[in-house]
Structure formats: structure tokens, C-alpha cells
Amino acid sequence: MTSKILLRIGVTIGILALIFLGVWLIWFKPSNELEVFNNLTQLQSQNQTSFEDVLISAKERNYMEYSKTEGDVPSKVPYTFSGGENDSTQALLSAIKNYRAYMFGEFSDYERLNQTHFFGDFVADINLNKANIYSYLGFYQIYNVVDTAFEYYYSYAQLAEHVSNKDVKNINNLISAVKSNYSSFITTFDEILKMESQLTKSDDITMISEIKALYYNLYNNLFNVLKSYNNLTLNLKEFVNNYVFDGNIAYDKQVVAFDVLLNSTAQFVEQNPTLTLKDGTHAYYSFNSETKDASTFSNYFYNASVVAFVYKNIDFTTEVEQYNNLVKNYSESLFGDKSIFKLTREQMKELVNSSSDNLSNIASQYNVEYLTDLQSIVKLFFQITQEV
Amino acid sequence: MKKLYSLILLPLIAVFMLVGCGETTRTVKEVQDLYNTMVEKYNEKIDENSNNWYFINKSDNEEALLKMYVTYDNSNKLNDAVRAGLTLDEMKAIIGSDYAPSEELATRYEQLTTIYARTLTMAFNYYTNWSETFFDRIDAVDSEEKEITNLYGKLNELKRELESFNTAKLNIEREVQLFGLDSEIVASSLDVFNYNYNALLEKVLNFVNYFRDLHVKYYFSNNSVINSAYAQRVYDDGLLTIANYIYYDYLKALTTNGTTNLVNVKLKSSQFDIFNHGSNNVTQFAKVYDNRVKGVVSINEEIVNSLNIEGESVDKTNATNTVKLVEVALNTFKQYFGIYTKVFDKVNMESFNNYRFKTSGGYDDFDAYASTLSPVQKANVNIMIDMEENKIYDFMSSLSNLIK
Known part of the structure; x- marks a missing residue:
């Protein structure tokens, strides 16, 4: 009898516990909705700040060294190594200088600066002095653009609701990748500073070679930062789209601009451009079997004046409407494997030059009904990025 | 036993009575x-x-x-x-x-005739234009x-x-x-x-x-024919949407204990950005809703005429595309406005107004203001600022395409 009573009490307690657990899971389960936002905040407040401090100091340091020698005209050799004593030293010093220019935006060739007409427009547009113009070029500039997009979506991430653990995990992994790359960049830069402080003779070829190798590493580190940060931002946009806007984010001017900018950055980094030293004197970057003079790098990518004003002063209202049309009726042309952003630049050009009467191979892979809209978006892509 | 029944019945009767006291149809x-x-x-x-x-x-x-x-x-x-x-x-x-x-009182009187009057007119305009049609045909649906x-x-x-x-x-x-x-x-x-x-x-x-x-x-549905009435509705909805935004951003945001003290802003109402933006389109738009107060028809006559053309024509296609474009901008703005109203109540308006209008001495810059905020608060403020600096102007520029 007693055992029966005990059994009943036990079963009752068990059922009550299950009910309690169910209620708790439904109503009080710890939410991970802010987890992504908190992790992004941590990335931003600690790692990113340290990284940007180093990045900016590296950029400013680079510029200051040039300006100390010849005003605002970039010197042929970096300031700290002035007076190379033989050709081989000179070549290595040039290479170092080019690496730095590649990363932080200075032009190695002052004449090129003057011949590039869009600089004039840029100055007129935002009235910046030349020091800042240099700063806007190169990886530093691209990083800033990606950062602007990141900040935009980051603000919305705190409003995410009903997030899936899988997507939280995905974002967290991407955050870790960015953190790791920030850290590598800072470590390498510290090593460079240390070695440069130990360099007493400007013709110490061994040490200069080691410094050059470190700059090469630094380039890879910075490239990896850009790649991972861009990837994180693209995924963050999707996260915000899914969990703040219920998968139906409105494509206004800013979101369209960010989509194009982030995808153009993705196209660039996907090609894994590498730096090489050629002829012992100049740095080159190569991708897609092409080799380009590193000093033309900043010409290749963002059109600085467009990027700086793309969100406010450039009227692409029609393209925004066309983008919306594609999102609504033909979204696979923008997102996923068939996205026009996955095309190479050559394929993009083919698409732009196609006509409904004479369809190119690439254009025939898309719904011809939307050819005009697709062409407009690719043209916007070309407007924002710039050909060599 | 009877007591037991009455105990059970009493709450039931109370519920029935409550249900019976619902709103009169x-x-x-x-x-x-x-x-x-x-x-x-x-x-x-x-x-x-x-x-x-x-x-x-x-x-x-x-x-x-x-x-x-x-x-x-x-x-x-x-x-x-x-x-x-x-x-x-x-x-x-x-x-x-x-x-x-x-000057203080003069500013306040002026605000009543500008911000308040315009907002009220823009809001009520929708009902004025559509109530007759609505009530005439409501029995049929x-x-x-x-x-x-x-x-x-x-x-x-x-x-x-x-x-x-x-x-x-x-x-x-x-x-x-x-x-x-x-x-x-x-x-x-x-x-x-x-x-x-x-x-x-x-x-x-x-x-x-x-x-x-x-x-x-x-x-109105997605399949509705885009004619002049359709365009007018989109435009009127645009005005109403702007009125909703102004109410939040310029009035509710500056209201303490029910009273809006715009004087503290040290700006005359005519200097408020929303009425005085540099873009020609917006300036023109502002003039139009000034005229609207006087009962002037707003949409460009050419657009109205083009939309009313029988059959197909280039002008009609262009006018239709303009209306579609404005409608996309309207729906886009509404979505972001929905998010904006969500974050609005979470933002400390006193410090936000101090940042943007320097109501209590102001801050040196955004970073100084942001340093007083938690990450979530800063994110909310960023959304508010984006609305104020970008989205409202993009929308107004788009809407003004109907009145050019």
C-alpha cells in the first residue's frame, strides 16, 4: 500500500516536473537572440579597435615618412632607409616601399598621381588634402567601405528574433576568423617595427630581406582581414534579413549600394591576388593569370569618389527600383550560385554588351525578360569599381 | 448543494455579462x-x-x-x-x-502654423481625398x-x-x-x-x-490598374507616412510630460531640416504641401493626363513606371519606419536631442555622445540617425517625382 502511494507521488512529481520543464522551455529558455550582437560588439570594441589603431598608425607612419623627405611627394625610397648604397639594396627598398603603398594606399609614382584625372574630382568633391587622398586608396579604403556596411547591419542585429542556433554558430565562426586575422596582422606589424628599429645600416641586405618578407606576410594578413571581414558582413546582412526583416529586407539605396560593394569586394578577394617581386625592382600583383604593377592597384578597384558618395550624392534611383524588381521576380539572378555577382569581370562585360536580338552565351543563361535590369546592376557594379 | 451550484454559476454569469458588454457595432x-x-x-x-x-x-x-x-x-x-x-x-x-x-513666443507661434499645421494637413489629407469614395462603395465589398x-x-x-x-x-x-x-x-x-x-x-x-x-x-491590390486615382492614393499615402514620421521625429521626440518644447531647439520651425533640405526636389515638395494647405492639387498634371490615356503610349508607360517607382520607395520607407518606431521608445530622447539639437549644451561629437551609451543603445541611435539623415530624404525625393 505504502509503495503504491509512493509510486503515485513519484509519478505525480515526475509529470509535474515534465510540465514545468515544458513551460520553462517555452517561456523561459535562455535566449541566444542577443548572442550574435554581443559577439559582434566584442569584435568591434576590442579586436577591431586594436587592429584599426595599428592600421591607422601604419598608414600615417608611412605617409609621414614620405612627407618628411619630400613634402607630400612620395619619395622613391622610404624615409627610414634613405641612401641605399647599391642596386640590390635599392631594389629591395623599392619593393618594401611598394608593398606598403599597396597596403596603405600611397602612390609610388607621383607622376601617375597627377595623370589620374579622378583624383581631381575627388579633391573637388570632398575637399580633402592630399594626405587624406592617399589614405583613401588601397586596402585601407576597401576596408573602410566594408566597415561602413558592417556598421549598418550591426545596428540592426540587436533586433534579431527567433534566431536559429545554426546561424548563430555560423556568425560566431566568422567572427573568430576575423579576430584571428586581426591578431596576425598586429603581431606581424609589431615584428616589423622591432626589426626596423634594429636596422642601423641601410645596406644590411639580410635584414632588409627579412623585413621585406615580413611586409609580404603583413600584406597576406591584411588581405585575410579584408576577406574574412567582407565574408562576415555578407553573412551578417543575411542574418539581419532573416531575423529582423523576416527574409524580406527592403532594398533602399543603401542596401543596394552595400550589396554591390560587398559583392565587388568578394569578387576581388575570391581571386586571391598575390604580390610578387619582379625584375628586382617593382612589386606586382597577379590574379586571373594577369600580372599588374602594384602601383596600379588602387586604380583597379574602387572609384574613390563614387564610393565616398555612393550612399548620398549619386542618384541611382532607377537601379534601386530595378534591383527591387529583380529581388521580387527573379531573385536567383542576384543571390545564390547563379548570381550575376558570381560572374567574372569578363563575363560581366559580356552580359552588359549583350542585346535581346543578339544574346551572348552568358546572357542566354538568364531570363531575357530581365536583361535590362541585370545590365543596369552590372553597370552600377562597374560604376563603383574601376577598370585598370 | 445549491450553494455549490451558485458558486460555480456566478463566475460563468459574470463572464456572460462581460461578453454582453462588448463594443456596440x-x-x-x-x-x-x-x-x-x-x-x-x-x-x-x-x-x-x-x-x-x-x-x-x-x-x-x-x-x-x-x-x-x-x-x-x-x-x-x-x-x-x-x-x-x-x-x-x-x-x-x-x-x-x-x-x-x-523671439521665444514668436518661434512657438510660428511652429504651430508650420510644423503642426503642415503635419496635421498632410495626415488628414488622406481621409479628405478618399472618404467619399470609400463610403460610397463600402457596402459593395x-x-x-x-x-x-x-x-x-x-x-x-x-x-x-x-x-x-x-x-x-x-x-x-x-x-x-x-x-x-x-x-x-x-x-x-x-x-x-x-x-x-x-x-x-x-x-x-x-x-x-x-x-x-x-x-x-x-x-487597392497588387493587381490594381495604375491610373490617376492609383497615383493620387500613393501620393496621399506618402504624405500621411511623412506626417507619421514628423510626428515621431520632431514632435514626440521633443515632448516632455505631454508638452513639446521646440523652443529649446533654438531653431525656428522653418529651419527644421525636413522642411528646408538642400535638395531641389525636397524644397519643391515642401512648397507643394504648403500649397496643399490652400487646397491646390498636388500631382503633376502631365502624369495624371498620361495615366488617363486610353490604350498604350510611351507617356503612359513612363508615368506608370514613375508611380511604380514611388510606390516601391513608399513601401520601403514604411518597412524602415516600422523598425524605427520599435527602437524609438528604447532611445533616451533627452540625450538624443541634446546630441542633435544641443538642447542641454550638446556633445563635442558623435563619439562623445556614443560613449554615454550601451552598445544596444548606440545601435538604436544609429538606426534613428540613419532615418533622419538618409531614409527620409531618399523617400521624399522619390515622392517628389509625382509633383515635378
Whole structure:
């Protein structure tokens, strides 16, 4: 009898516990909705700040060294190594200088600066002095653009609701990748500073070679930062789209601009451009079997004046409407494997030059009904990025 | 046993009674009657020399527009006095106050005739333009009784608010006569009036937003033919949406304990960005809704004519595309406005206003302001600033394509 009573009490307690657990899971389960936002905040407040401090100091340091020698005209050799004593030293010093220019935006060739007409427009547009113009070029500039997009979506991430653990995990992994790359960049830069402080003779070829190798590493580190940060931002946009806007984010001017900018950055980094030293004197970057003079790098990518004003002063209202049309009726042309952003630049050009009467191979892979809209978006892509 | 039954029955009876006490179902005719009663009560001009009327009488061949001006424009009386060759003191004796109130009060009066009046007009404009069509055809569609009852309820709330507003208005008018424009008593009454004006705006927006939703639900769909009526509806919805935004960003954001103190902003209403943006399109747009107060038709006549062309034509296609484009911008803005209203209540308006308007000395820059915020607060503020600096102007520029 007693055992029966005990059994009943036990079963009752068990059922009550299950009910309690169910209620708790439904109503009080710890939410991970802010987890992504908190992790992004941590990335931003600690790692990113340290990284940007180093990045900016590296950029400013680079510029200051040039300006100390010849005003605002970039010197042929970096300031700290002035007076190379033989050709081989000179070549290595040039290479170092080019690496730095590649990363932080200075032009190695002052004449090129003057011949590039869009600089004039840029100055007129935002009235910046030349020091800042240099700063806007190169990886530093691209990083800033990606950062602007990141900040935009980051603000919305705190409003995410009903997030899936899988997507939280995905974002967290991407955050870790960015953190790791920030850290590598800072470590390498510290090593460079240390070695440069130990360099007493400007013709110490061994040490200069080691410094050059470190700059090469630094380039890879910075490239990896850009790649991972861009990837994180693209995924963050999707996260915000899914969990703040219920998968139906409105494509206004800013979101369209960010989509194009982030995808153009993705196209660039996907090609894994590498730096090489050629002829012992100049740095080159190569991708897609092409080799380009590193000093033309900043010409290749963002059109600085467009990027700086793309969100406010450039009227692409029609393209925004066309983008919306594609999102609504033909979204696979923008997102996923068939996205026009996955095309190479050559394929993009083919698409732009196609006509409904004479369809190119690439254009025939898309719904011809939307050819005009697709062409407009690719043209916007070309407007924002710039050909060599 | 009986006691037990009664114990069980009592709560049931109470529930039945509660259910029985639900809202009385209202008809379309009752909504119209209530509206007409309200218009009849408040459609008279109080002073022929001013704009102190609420509803324009339809017999004036103008559309009925709700607007509440308290301009206290003494210029007519002042001009009479000048023509009569009177001295300043003699003028004051005649017009009952100093002809130029202090800058603070002058700013507040101006705000009533600009920000408030424009917002109110833009909001009510939708109901003015579409109520007749709506009620004429509502019996033909399968509308829900509950919706008409809700509409009646919101209109009734508006009517009650209008009564409170009118009391505050009469009060301040009487005090101006007694004490002149520039007095502490008037300033205090202006606070009360301002309080009522805010409440009135809120009721108008509640009512018209609900009406708009019903109107769209029953008369417009994605498959609707884009004609001049369609374009007009999109435009009117655009004005209403802007009114909703202004109410939040310029009035609700600056309201403490029910009173909006725009004076602290140290800006005259005409200097508010939203009415004074550099873009030509927006400036033109601002002028149009100024004209709208006077009953001027807003949409570009060429667009209207093109949309009304029978058959196909290039002009018609272009006009249709323009309307589509504006509608996309409208829906886009509405989505972000929905997010904006979510974060609005989470932002500390006092510090936000101090950042953007320097109401308490201001901050050196955004970083200084942001350093006082938690990450979530900063994110909310960023969304607010994005609305204020980008999205509203993009939308207004797009909307102005209908009036160019």
C-alpha cells in the first residue's frame, strides 16, 4: 500500500516536473537572440579597435615618412632607409616601399598621381588634402567601405528574433576568423617595427630581406582581414534579413549600394591576388593569370569618389527600383550560385554588351525578360569599381 | 448543494455579462454622421482676418481639410494702425499687445502654423481625398463589422480630442486679448494648448492610418490598374507616412510630460531640416504641401493626363513606371519606419536631442555622445540617425517625382 502511494507521488512529481520543464522551455529558455550582437560588439570594441589603431598608425607612419623627405611627394625610397648604397639594396627598398603603398594606399609614382584625372574630382568633391587622398586608396579604403556596411547591419542585429542556433554558430565562426586575422596582422606589424628599429645600416641586405618578407606576410594578413571581414558582413546582412526583416529586407539605396560593394569586394578577394617581386625592382600583383604593377592597384578597384558618395550624392534611383524588381521576380539572378555577382569581370562585360536580338552565351543563361535590369546592376557594379 | 451550484454559476454569469458588454457595432452611416457632426461644429472661421478655422467649408468650393492654425497674426490690425499714423503705444493699445512678441513666443507661434499645421494637413489629407469614395462603395465589398466599429471608435476619440483642443484654443485666445501676446500667462497656456495639439495629432494619425489600411485592403491590390486615382492614393499615402514620421521625429521626440518644447531647439520651425533640405526636389515638395494647405492639387498634371490615356503610349508607360517607382520607395520607407518606431521608445530622447539639437549644451561629437551609451543603445541611435539623415530624404525625393 505504502509503495503504491509512493509510486503515485513519484509519478505525480515526475509529470509535474515534465510540465514545468515544458513551460520553462517555452517561456523561459535562455535566449541566444542577443548572442550574435554581443559577439559582434566584442569584435568591434576590442579586436577591431586594436587592429584599426595599428592600421591607422601604419598608414600615417608611412605617409609621414614620405612627407618628411619630400613634402607630400612620395619619395622613391622610404624615409627610414634613405641612401641605399647599391642596386640590390635599392631594389629591395623599392619593393618594401611598394608593398606598403599597396597596403596603405600611397602612390609610388607621383607622376601617375597627377595623370589620374579622378583624383581631381575627388579633391573637388570632398575637399580633402592630399594626405587624406592617399589614405583613401588601397586596402585601407576597401576596408573602410566594408566597415561602413558592417556598421549598418550591426545596428540592426540587436533586433534579431527567433534566431536559429545554426546561424548563430555560423556568425560566431566568422567572427573568430576575423579576430584571428586581426591578431596576425598586429603581431606581424609589431615584428616589423622591432626589426626596423634594429636596422642601423641601410645596406644590411639580410635584414632588409627579412623585413621585406615580413611586409609580404603583413600584406597576406591584411588581405585575410579584408576577406574574412567582407565574408562576415555578407553573412551578417543575411542574418539581419532573416531575423529582423523576416527574409524580406527592403532594398533602399543603401542596401543596394552595400550589396554591390560587398559583392565587388568578394569578387576581388575570391581571386586571391598575390604580390610578387619582379625584375628586382617593382612589386606586382597577379590574379586571373594577369600580372599588374602594384602601383596600379588602387586604380583597379574602387572609384574613390563614387564610393565616398555612393550612399548620398549619386542618384541611382532607377537601379534601386530595378534591383527591387529583380529581388521580387527573379531573385536567383542576384543571390545564390547563379548570381550575376558570381560572374567574372569578363563575363560581366559580356552580359552588359549583350542585346535581346543578339544574346551572348552568358546572357542566354538568364531570363531575357530581365536583361535590362541585370545590365543596369552590372553597370552600377562597374560604376563603383574601376577598370585598370 | 445549491450553494455549490451558485458558486460555480456566478463566475460563468459574470463572464456572460462581460461578453454582453462588448463594443456596440457601428454602421457606415454612423461613421459618416459622426464625422459630419464634427465638421459642422468646427467649420466656422472664428476670425475673418486670420486662419483660425478647423475645417474649410465645402461650400467655398474647396476640399474639406482639417487644419488648426493659431497664428495670431496682427499684421492686418497693425497695418491699419500704421495707415492711421498712430504711435507705437497707440498701436499697442489698439492691437492689444506688442506687435512683436518675444523671439521665444514668436518661434512657438510660428511652429504651430508650420510644423503642426503642415503635419496635421498632410495626415488628414488622406481621409479628405478618399472618404467619399470609400463610403460610397463600402457596402459593395464584404467588409467586416468590427472594422467599421473600430473606425467609428477612432473617429469618436478624435472628436473628443477636438473638443479638448478647442477649449485650450479658446482659452489662449481669451488670454491673448486680456494680457497680450507676450506674457507669462500666455506662455503657460501655450503649453496646455501644445499638449492638446500633440494629443490631437496622435488621434488624427490613429484614425487616418486605420482608415488608410481599410481603404487599401478593400479597394487597392497588387493587381490594381495604375491610373490617376492609383497615383493620387500613393501620393496621399506618402504624405500621411511623412506626417507619421514628423510626428515621431520632431514632435514626440521633443515632448516632455505631454508638452513639446521646440523652443529649446533654438531653431525656428522653418529651419527644421525636413522642411528646408538642400535638395531641389525636397524644397519643391515642401512648397507643394504648403500649397496643399490652400487646397491646390498636388500631382503633376502631365502624369495624371498620361495615366488617363486610353490604350498604350510611351507617356503612359513612363508615368506608370514613375508611380511604380514611388510606390516601391513608399513601401520601403514604411518597412524602415516600422523598425524605427520599435527602437524609438528604447532611445533616451533627452540625450538624443541634446546630441542633435544641443538642447542641454550638446556633445563635442558623435563619439562623445556614443560613449554615454550601451552598445544596444548606440545601435538604436544609429538606426534613428540613419532615418533622419538618409531614409527620409531618399523617400521624399522619390515622392517628389509625382509633383515635378
